[in-house]
Amino acid sequence: MEAHGGNLEATARRLGCRPSELLDASASLVPFRLPLSARWALLRADLRSYPDRRSQRLRTLLARLHQIEPDLLLPGNGAAELFTWAARDASQCGLSVLPQPGFADYGRGLRCWDGVMRCFSLPLQWDVAFPQALPDCGSGDVLWITNPHNPTGQLWSRASLEPLLERYRLVICDEAFLPLVPNGEAQSLIPLVAQHPNLVVIRSLTKLYGIAGVRLGYAVAQQPRLERWAAWRDPWPINAFASALAEAVLHDPRAYRLWCRRVQRWCAEEGQWLSHQLARLPGIQPLPSAANYLLIRGEHDGKPWSLQPLREALETRHRILLRDCRSFPGLGESWLRLGYQSRRGNRRIIRAMRMELSRQRR
Ligand SMILES: Cc1ncc(COP(=O)(O)O)c(C=O)c1O
Known part of the structure; x- marks a missing residue:
């Protein structure tokens, strides 16, 4: 079991695809392109x-x-x-x-x-x-x-x-x-x-x-x-x-502050949107977060249920990686962590989760 998210090379090798085909919500990185000045500096x-x-x-x-x-x-x-x-x-x-x-x-x-x-x-x-x-x-x-x-x-x-x-x-x-x-x-x-x-x-x-x-x-x-x-x-x-x-x-301290403001706006907007969408999925409870990731818990009638089949289906059938939380002491198989993406990426995650949850309930 991985003790860290973001293992793109190894996961792609296991799934038989290219790392670029994966949507990685297991690590929690800002999805924006680096400023041009930074790319020039490299x-x-x-x-x-x-x-x-x-x-x-x-x-x-x-x-x-x-x-x-x-x-x-x-x-x-x-x-x-x-x-x-x-x-x-x-x-x-x-x-x-x-x-x-x-x-x-x-x-x-x-x-x-x-x-x-x-x-x-x-x-x-x-x-x-x-x-x-x-x-x-x-x-x-x-x-x-x-x-x-x-x-x-x-x-x-x-x-x-x-x-x-x-x-x-x-x-x-x-x-x-x-x-x-x-x-x-x-x-x-x-x-x-x-x-x-x-x-x-x-x-x-x-x-x-x-x-x-x-x-x-x-x-x-x-x-x-x-x-x-x-x-x-x-x-x-x-x-x-x-x-x-x-x-x-x-x-340029002003450019740094503008970047942070843009990131924080994204974090607030996507956090709100994702929490709302996740709360509408059956058996999924999103927990409140101030950061650019959140925990979800699988819960049916007040009882925990495993989210591992969902995580595995997202990985193999949709090339979407969520963070397996079994390596965190105190959390178990009913927990996953999800790092925010662009709105397009977040929509892709919600669509795939909805599809897999309705398949599992059939
Ligand atoms: C809470 C926390 N601190 C620090 C780090 C590591 O940061 P860095 O990439 O600078 O080593 C991580 C990476 O996942 C993290 O989750």
Whole structure:
């Protein structure tokens, strides 16, 4: 069973088709084409020279965007690389608390360093109104937060997160999806980093620009921690394509904000449309989400039923991939996660689901 969505090559091989024939709603990426300036930047990237090991230009652009000092920033080879270093610090602090169901990569990072962890089960029912208060996750030394949460799509309020900085020795907050959420930035913990040496915020360009193949994320934390991480890692983790692309999309703060606004409008409109359509399908219950993905639960007369036959039929008969949730602790075969597409793609998903559900009921 896959512990991550978006495995296009392997799935296409299994189904005997080309990756481009698949509609991938198992990963949650913005479906827009990259800005032209970014595509040009890729063509012009300097492939001959070693990249700048300090990523000075990129750090300066990110610092301007978030209105913080460049010393508080460290770009990484995707957020995933930075989780590995955050996990090294976490494993030295003590017990890590992981709200579940949650993103599997934090556990992968902790296992690299023999880190000890405890899972906290989040309630599987929540309100439609966002932001919400993160439930009390109990005692421990390190708290891993995902805001908005993956896979539930819940947006946590900054007001509920800030007091946790007094309770835990280290707080690691993954904001990979936050720029996609309408009004999400108001809940970011980035403005708290300068005052809190025990806070790490991790961001990613993967979802926002639909560039999972490029690998670019960044950590926001105080300088001694980031200098330690920089000394541990490979010498050139940010390749020339990643820095050229990131610099192109970030060099004009106004263009970045316009892009975010467009993405957030899409997220709100498609989320509303999809929830409405999904709720009309028999035996499907969509859960409220602030993010660009949502969970659905199979339910008949108040009892759960397996959505695996539906997921498999969508894959084999319609070339549509939804996220199998059996790898998330606490979720099982009656849960699927669906990443929003363009309206055309979303219509294709709903049409295929309607057809397969009526076939299964016959
Ligand atoms: C919550 C969350 N954080 C981070 C990532 C990884 O981001 P990146 O592609 O920058 O490694 C993912 C990818 O699925 C994710 O779901």
